[in-house]
Amino acid sequence: MDHDGSAEACLRANIRALMQQRRMKQEDLAERLQLSQAWVSKRLSGKPPPLGSRFQVADLNKLAEVFGVPPFTLLQPTIEWDRRRHGHDRRSGQDRRQRDR
Numbered sequence: 001m002d003h004d005g006s007a008e009a010c011l012r013a014n015i016r017a018l019m020q021q022r023r024m025k026q027e028d029l030a031e032r033l034q035l036s037q038a039w040v041s042k043r044l045s046g047k048p049p050p051l052g053s054r055f056q057v058a059d060l061n062k063l064a065e066v067f068g069v070p071p072f073t074l075l076q077p078t079i080e081w082d083r084r085r086h087g088h089d090r091r092s093g094q095d096r097r098q099r100d101r
Contacts, residue, residue, distance in 0.1 A: 007075050011055060011063075012044055014074045018067045032066045033059075 019029060026044070030037040043055060064071040 008055060009046070010077050011060070011074050012046060013078050014076070015044060015063060015067075017078055018069070022067075029066065033062050 015029075019025070026040045027037045030040045033040070043059075060071050060074060064074055067074075
């Protein structure tokens with residue numbers, strides 16, 4: 001999973017987390033957004049998208065509506081993202097930097 005700190009990386013991570021919580025497949029999300037499964041897959045892949053195919057503000061609003069959350073929450077770092085970025089090992093509950101000393 002990509003966690004480069006960009007708004008798009010946060011958005012992708014949050015969409016994946018919300019899909020997992022709701023046991024939603026990409027096909028389900030695509031249907032609710034009235035878009036193709038390929039569109040959803042390309043945007044969640046984290047690969048550099050072709051010019052003009054990044055998430056747009058309208059997409060953010062649609063996603064927020066589908067998940068029933070305020071749009072700004074989709075752009076906030078998740079707890080899991082924040083832990084990985086700051087070196088916290090969630091399996092052991094330890095900070096990796098301390099454990100590796």
